[in-house]
Each structure stands twice: as structure tokens, then as C-alpha cells.
Amino acid sequence: xxxxxxxxxxxxxxxxxxxxxxxxxxxxxxxxxxxxxxxxxxxxxxxxxxxxxxxxxxxxxxxxxxxxxxxxxxxxxxxxxxxxxxxxxxxxxxxxxxxxxxxxxxxxxxxxxxxxxxxxxxxxxxxxxxxxxxxxxxxxxxxxxxxxxxxxxxxxxxxxxxxxxxxxxxxxxxxxxxxxxxxxxxxxxxxxxxxxxxxxxxxxxxxxxxxxxxxxxxxxxxxxxxxxxxxxxxxxxxxxxxxxxxxxxxxxxxx
Amino acid sequence: xxxxxxxxxxxxxxxxxxxxxxxxxxxxxxxxxxxxxxxxxxxxxxxxxxxxxxxxxxxxxxxxxxxxxxxxxxxxxxxxxxxxxxxxxxxxxxxxxxxxxxxxxxxxxxxxxxxxxxxxxxxxxxxxxxxxxxxxxxxxxxxxxxxxxxxxxxxxxxxxxxxxxxxxxxxxxxxxxxxxxxxxxxxxxxxxxxxxxxxxxxxxxxxxxxxxxxxxxxxxxxxxxxxxxxxxxxxxxxxxxxxxxxxxxxxxxxxxxxxxxxxxxxxxxxxxxxxxxxxxxxxxxxx
Numbered sequence: 217x218x219x220x221x222x223x224x225x226x227x228x229x230x231x232x233x234x235x236x237x238x239x240x241x242x243x244x245x246x247x248x249x250x251x252x253x254x255x256x257x258x259x260x261x262x263x264x265x266x267x268x269x270x271x272x273x274x275x276x277x278x279x280x281x282x283x284x285x286x287x288x289x290x291x292x293x294x295x296x297x298x299x300x301x302x303x304x305x306x307x308x309x310x311x312x313x314x315x316x317x318x319x320x321x322x323x324x325x326x327x328x329x330x331x332x333x334x335x336x337x338x339x340x341x342x343x344x345x346x347x348x349x350x351x352x353x354x355x356x357x358x359x360x361x362x363x364x365x366x367x368x369x370x371x372x373x374x375x376x377x378x379x380x381x382x383x384x385x386x387x388x389x390x391x392x393x394x395x396x397x398x399x400x401x402x403x404x405x406x407x408x409x410x411x412x413x414x415x416x417x418x419x420x421x422x423x424x425x426x427x428x429x430x431x432x433x434x435x436x437x438x439x440x441x442x443x444x445x446x447x448x449x450x451x452x453x454x455x456x457x458x459x460x461x462x463x464x465x466x467x468x469x470x471x
Numbered sequence: 472x473x474x475x476x477x478x479x480x481x482x483x484x485x486x487x488x489x490x491x492x493x494x495x496x497x498x499x500x501x502x503x504x505x506x507x508x509x510x511x512x513x514x515x516x517x518x519x520x521x522x523x524x525x526x527x528x529x530x531x532x533x534x535x536x537x538x539x540x541x542x543x544x545x546x547x548x549x550x551x552x553x554x555x556x557x558x559x560x561x562x563x564x565x566x567x568x569x570x571x572x573x574x575x576x577x578x579x580x581x582x583x584x585x586x587x588x589x590x591x592x593x594x595x596x597x598x599x600x601x602x603x604x605x606x607x608x609x610x611x612x613x614x615x616x617x618x619x620x621x622x623x624x625x626x627x628x629x630x631x632x633x634x635x636x637x638x639x640x641x642x643x644x645x646x647x648x649x650x651x652x653x654x655x656x657x658x659x660x661x662x663x664x665x666x667x668x669x670x671x672x673x674x675x676x677x678x679x680x681x682x683x684x685x686x687x688x689x690x691x692x693x694x695x696x697x698x699x700x701x702x703x704x705x706x707x708x709x710x711x712x713x714x715x716x717x718x719x720x721x722x723x724x725x726x727x728x729x730x731x732x733x734x735x736x737x738x739x740x741x742x743x744x745x746x747x748x749x750x751x752x753x754x755x756x757x758x
Contacts, residue, residue: 223608223611229600230600233597234598300595303594307588307595307612307613308570308572309613468572470509
């Protein structure tokens with residue numbers, strides 16, 4: 217993989233050019249998409265369920281943006297090897313660049329999506345604090361976690377295409393089981409400890425809470441939670457790379 | 472040749488007999504090569520198909536298929552080898568193994584020098600990228616150093632005859648333009664070991680003539696050639712040795728003319744056998 221940064225860079229460039237290339241708004245969709253998604257949840261939660269969280273649009277936007285990054289890049293990474301099957305049967309190259317490039321391309325689009333965050337902030341300027349400068353730090357933790365999971369799923373998907381289909385539903389459930397539309401405090405208000413434990417086990421517990429802390433609550437992120445997620449992700453990444461390397465020779469044979 | 476991955480000796484097993492340091496290693500050494508496909512996992516597997524197999528292992532269906540088995544040969548520098556045989560004999564699988572794309576299930580393949588690509592025309596192109604960017608992308612996939620490729624790019628563009636379209640997205644190209652660009656990239660690098668699966672013929676009459684000339688150039692420059700073809704005239708024209716493969720194993724190795732004659736006889740025999748069988752089936756059916 218080292219020495220192939222150039223290949224990864226070209227693949228990332230191709231990926232960014234390909235996405236939304238056929239639409240009238242083009243790359244602008246990176247900004248419009250999360251804003252529309254936020255609007256949908258605002259209607260659902262505030263209008264229909266009548267919840268009274270102050271500045272709710274900013275509250276959920278702090279979760280929508282990183283989740284969109286996670287879910288799109290994970291799906292892209294999962295199918296990245298299978299999508300290149302014609303090439304894999306003709307050229308010998310380290311296949312791990314494919315999921316890595318897919319996830320890196322998604323990361324760049326996340327950075328573009330931060331423009332949308334700027335737009336939302338125009339309405340909630342009083343909640344803007346220097347803490348937002350820590351978004352990249354939280355992003356790095358999420359990147360490592362996504363990388364580990366994406367490399368693993370890309371390998372499994374080569375053998376079982378079912379993964380792509382199952383993943384869609386798992387991702388949706390995962391989103392609702394993460395403190396995105398609500399905070400951990402709200403979900404466990406009744407002293408419901410199993411739910412609290414579940415939310416704590418979920419890497420997106422600390423991740424979402426940290427994003428929300430720096431974007432919405434003007435406080436420091438959950439440092440300990442982030443550190444735990446980072447360490448677990450690094451271990452998972454090591455396992456994912458080992459598994460990928462182990463099954464890689466079989467790719468050309470089964471695709 | 473920095474950053475190039477393929478040229479290092481492709482050692483895939485430790486049992487290789489080490490050549491004495493004074494003699495040059497052969498261009499290609501293949502020893503007891505076997506390539507096995509796992510039929511349970513091949514092509515569009517879903518969990519539903521493989522679950523019964525995971526639970527119950529012995530259902531009479533063969534789990535494996537040996538596309539190649541016990542294949543052994545050496546090719547010295549300066550030699551060119553033709554591989555002939557009926558469809559499905561394992562010829563293309565052999566090329567994939569020589570190119571390092573398929574790892575041996577048993578035995579080993581060693582190559583000495585830069586092995587050519589098996590890239591067919593236009594595979595790996597990104598339709599949103601310009602022709603120029605696609606040259607870079609494909610080169611990066613092939614592991615060709617980007618400085619080397621930058622030096623080659625003008626001649627690729629000229630050979631492909633794309634003109635100013637080279638900076639337009641590939642999705643605007645005609646099929647012929649894509650094929651020409653693909654061919655120009657795939658043949659831009661002069662390999663030490665040239666692998667040819669059929670002789671590439673592409674595009675209109677003029678380009679086909681041009682591409683034949685380019686292939687002949689590569690054949691002239693390469694230090695070793697392996698050619699897989701159905702066109703038996705190429706075998707005697709280009710090659711000084713030939714092997715006949717049937718059902719994944721080498722039937723005979725020898726002079727091109729001898730092997731071509733053997734192949735022709737066996738094809739004839741098989742045809743007569745099939746006709747006789749058809750006749751006997753027809754007579755039993757009518758009786």
C-alpha cells in the first residue's frame with residue numbers, strides 16, 4: 217500500500233469527479249444534501265413529535281454531517297473491490313487501495329460538507345465557539361474507525377455480495393441506536409441502564425456526543441470516550457488489514 | 472525502474488531449485504503449477520447458495536476444479552513459446568498465473584524481468600476523467616512510475632490518434648477511440664516478458680495495421696514471449712517452441728510444427744469421435 221499513494225490519489229480524484237457529475241447542481245449536492253436531511257428530521261422530531269430541544273436544527277446537524285460521511289463511505293468501501301472486478305482479473309495491484317481510496321474520497325466530501333455547517337451557523341451564531349476547531353480531531357478518530365470497518369467489509373463482500381444489501385439496513389438501525397436525534401442523557405433519563413450501556417458500547421456514542429459538544433454545547437469533547445474508540449479502531453484496523461491480506465489472493469480467482 | 476512492482480522475481484514457493492549464481496535464471500520457470508478454483512465461492516455467490524455447503528460438506532458436488540495441474544516448463548531468454556489447446560484447456564489461466572494475477576494453489580512460477588500487462592482495451596478507464604488523466608490512472612494501477620509514464624504520454628496520445636479529445640472526458644469517446652487509447656497504454660511499455668492472449672486486433676483497418684506493427688515491434692524487443700492463440704499460423708511464424716494443453720495439463724512440448732500437427736490430429740480425432748457418437752445416438756433413437 218505504501219508507494220501507491222499516487223494510485224490512491226488518482227482514485228480519490230476520479231471518485232470526486234464521478235459523484236454528482238450528472239446532476240444540474242453537481243458538486244453543490246455535497247452541501248445541499250445534509251441541509252435537506254436536517255430539514256426532514258426537524259419536521260419529524262419537532263413538528264410531529266413536538267420535542268422542544270433548543271436550537272434543534274444545529275443539534276441534529278452535528279450528527280447528520282458525520283453520519284452521512286460514515287454511511288456513504290462505508291457503503292462505497294464495501295463495494296469498492298467488487299466494482300473493480302474486471303480490472304482485478306487483468307492487473308496485479310494491492311487491492312487494499314480500493315477501500316482506502318473510497319473512504320478517503322468520502323472524507324474530502326465531508327470537508328466540503330462543512331460549508332453546510334457554516335450556513336447553519338449563520339442562524340445560531342451565539343453557539344459558535346473555538347471548540348469547533350476540534351472537529352478534525354474527532355474526524356480522525358472516525359476516519360480510523362471507518363477505515364477498519366470498510367477494509368473488512370470490502371473483503372467479505374467479495375465472497376458474499378449479500379453484505380451490500382444487509383449493510384443498508386444495519387446502517388439505518390445503527391443511526392437510530394446512536395445518540396444522533398437525541399442525546400445519551402435523554403435516552404437514559406429513566407435510569408434505563410441497559411440502554412445506556414448499549415449507547416456506550418456504540419462507537420458513535422462518544423463520537424456523536426463529542427461532535428455535539430464542540431458544535432452545539434460549546435464544551436470539550438468526550439476525550440476518554442474518543443481515546444477508547446481510537447484504540448479499539450486501531451486494533452480493528454490491524455485485524456482488518458491482516459484479514460484483507462490473507463484473502464486478497466483469492467479475489468482474482470472468485471470475481 | 473523504481474515503484475514498479477512486477478519485475479522482482481515472482482517467487483511463490485520456497486521449493487525452487489536455486490540456479491547457480493554464474494548462470495542467468497530462465498525468463499520463466501514454472502514448476503508443478505496447479506491452479507484450483509473453489510466452485511462454491513466462484514461468481515456471484517450469495518449466502519443462500521453457500522449456506523447448505525457450509526452446513527453439509529458432502530453433497531456429491533465437486534468443491535474444487537483444477538484449471539491447471541502439474542504444469543512444468545522453462546523458457547530461456549530469447550525464446551518464444553506458443554500455448555495452444557482447445558477452449559477451456561487452461562491457456563488463459565496459465566497467462567494469468569504468469570502475470571502474477573492468479574497465485575498458484577501448488578507449485579511455483581518465477582519470472583525474471585518486467586512482465587507485460589494482460590490489460591484488455593479500456594478496462595480500468597474512468598468515464599468522467601479525461602483521456603490524459605486515465606493514462607495516469609491506468610499507469611498507476613500497473614505500477615508504472617509516473618515520471619516514466621509522463622515521458623511516454625506524448626507518444627501514447629500520438630499513437631492513439633485522439634487529438635485534442637485527450638483532454639475531454641472519456642465518456643465522450645467513441646468505442647474505437649477508447650479501444651485505441653487502451654491499446655496505446657497497454658503497449659507503451661516494452662516488457663522483458665511479453666504475454667499475448669490472442670493477437671490483439673482492434674479498431675478500423677488502418678489502426679489494425681498499426682497495432683499489428685506495434686505488436687511485432689514488441690515481439691522483436693521482448694526477451695521472452697508467451698503467445699496464446701487459436702490462429703495456428705502465428706505459432707509457426709512467431710514461436711520457436713510450443714506446448715499443447717488439454718484439460719489443464721501439458722500433453723506435449725516441442726517444435727511448433729510438431730505441436731501444431733499433433734493439435735490438428737487430435738482435433739480431427741475428437742470431431743470423428745463426436746460424429747460417431749452422434750450417429751450411434753441417432754441410430755438408437757430411431758431403433
